[in-house]
Amino acid sequence: MRLEELVNNNYNKLNENDLHIWKYICCNKRECCTISIDELAKKCNISRTTISRFTQKLSLEGFGEFKVRLKLELGVSNNFKSSSVEDVYQDYYKTIKDMKEKNFLEICRMIYGAKHLFVYGTGAVQIAAANELKRHFISVNKFFVTVHGEAEMNMVLETATDEDLIVIISLSGEKKSAVEYLKKVKVKNIPSISITKLSDNSIARLCDENLYIITRNIKIEGVVTCENVGQYFILIEILFLKYITYLGQLKKEDTIS
Incomplete structure (x- = not known):
């Protein structure tokens, strides 16, 4: 299950801080593939514990698993690069x-x-x-x-x-x-x-x-x-x-x- 789907399915569990984290990640996906949990906490002006709890609300073990999933999905969510027929094949696949x-x-x-x-x-x-x-x-x-x-x-x-x-x-x-x-x-x-x-x-x-x-x-x-x-x-x-x-x-x- 992809991250967007996890967020949708668990939306009722998320509070204002969780949605703030998700919004930052959505706007900075490539950056969030590489930064640490402490760096993300600083950028969102919240604690690392809050980020850990956010990922656990999505039924993930922690921020590490979240980053792995984000890296795998990054190619799917990048809608701004020049496309090729192969990209279309991949979307269907x-x-x-x-x-x-x-x-x-x-x-x-x-x-x-x-x-x-x-x-x-x-x-x-x-x-x-x-x-x-x-x-x-x-x-x-x-x-x-x-x-x-x-x-x-x-x-x-x-x-x-x-x-x-x-x-x-x-x-x-x-x-x-x-x-x-x-x-x-x-x-x-x-x-x-x-x-x-x-x-x-x-x-x-x-x-x-x-x-x-x-x-x-x-x-x-x-x-x-x-x-x-x-x-x-x-x-x-x-x-x-x-x-x-x-x-x-x-x-x-x-x-x-």
């Missing part, structure tokens, strides 16, 4: 690798047990991904209602209960209207799943379960700049295959019992 290692059991349970399923995409590509999610799951009698616009979002909010499920697909995870909507979803205790790029983002923190794509701004030969988002569709296909496997396991258990 890392997304698939993360999906292979991800435990989908709880997400499959949520989909299986939901009375009503809703999916909301925050932009054009995200809407296309939402429709792809809908297309896949209809073949196993799970119908996702695609939500378009604020009026439909509010309608879902009025009728949905804790027996339903909302999936939200975003890139940055910071679209203001979606964040405010999810705050209301959380108040109503409606289960939710986010699909965003791998980052410390508000939407992921507000949702019960998170799925991530690994992407970057692509700038090849200084000519074209765009965001690599094809992983949405790979992730959704893998999610569907995991769900089919889950159904097979349930059927096998029923046969045995």
